[in-house]
Amino acid sequence: MGITLAFLGMLGFFVGLVLLVIGLIKKKKMKGGLVLGISVVVFIIGFIMVPINDTESSKDSKDKEKVETTAKPKEETPEEKAAREKKEAEEKALAEQKAKEEAAAKAKAEEEARIKAEQEAAAKKANAKTIDYPQLKKNPDRYKGEYVKYTGKILQILEGDNITNIRLAVTPTSYGYNPNDVIFIEYSGYTDFVDDDIITVYGEIYGSYSYKSQAGFDIALPGLLAKEFE
Template sequence: MAKEKVLKIVKSKTFLGIVCFILGGSIMSDSGSVLELEESVKVLNQEVAEKDSKIEELEAKVEEAKPWFDMKEEERKAEEARIAEEKAKKEAEEKAKAEEEARLAEEKKKAEEEAKKQAEAQKYETGLTYEDLARNPSQHMLKYVKFEGKIIQVMKGDGYTQYRMAINDDYDKVVLIEISNDKLVNGNILEDDYIYIKGQFLMEQTYKTVLGAEMTIPAIVVDEFSF
């Protein structure tokens, strides 16, 4: 590239010299000075020879400098490769960082959900017994409880179903439980089913037995149950 540029500059100057010579020759010819014209031709030829010599010298220098130009090109390419490598490395590090942050966020979310689930389950661990609810209903109103027992009566309602349940299969410890129908996704609860419940004690409920006697028992709204 540098060599071609040098040759272009020198040749353009040579061309200008020849044009000047022709113009000058025309003028001298008109004056009849032939000897002066011949002398000018000699001088011009000498100048052309000197320029040719300089061109050869420049060509040699360009050829000699070629390894330098090549080395610079290699260094440039090496620098570009290094920058590209650093960019790729940085992008890989940022991607790994983002993936790690996403993983930690997911783990945090799962841990929070698990903690919430445990806290939700723990709130029913009040230790309240049937005797606590029956003896001091106003003291324990709206507190969470958990029991297990046998279903001894089913009473369907509008959007919910009520059941009388004998805690631990003890007919002297009967509670009234209420379960919304949308929780019965695995099927209805039937008489003689044995279930586990978690819920909230609301109040006492009074009802009439088949013999006409009134019976007051604790009433619980069930949050979840299992067979």
């Protein structure tokens, strides 16, 4: 609306200007001045209304966009709903199948690892050797990591903090076991053994274990990390 008035005002301005010039030339009173004045007023009004109309148009456009944005979404047709539900059911079934397969694969891997560990332990146990005590006592570090087997008599057993320590006499004699041929056993856990029990232990030599006796003497014994008892 404002643009139209501005255009008409400008057109009237030129028409009034032409009439005014013609009247001056012919020295006659014509309505050119009046037309010119009216045209100027119309042009000014139209010019003022242009930004107002633009603002209103912009506001209307934004309101329209807002209405379109907040418009209620289109409802699904029965066919679309059925297709969506079918797709969701298929995706759920695939996810469940994948989870089952992964769980089965994990269980299989764990079972295979358990069987392998048992087989390795059985093989180590079957191949465990007994090192002559004088050789072991002379240099325990030489046999570090060796998987060994010893049968002997418990001279002392101590437990605490889920750790069991045993001093085991391992050299048989005609009267029992030599109390001077002793290995020091460390075991993670507890046992039902007590002093004077005869046991067989399987484990790894880790070197030398040193401690002070009650009399204040430094004592070093071959050390063994126990894995299994019989």
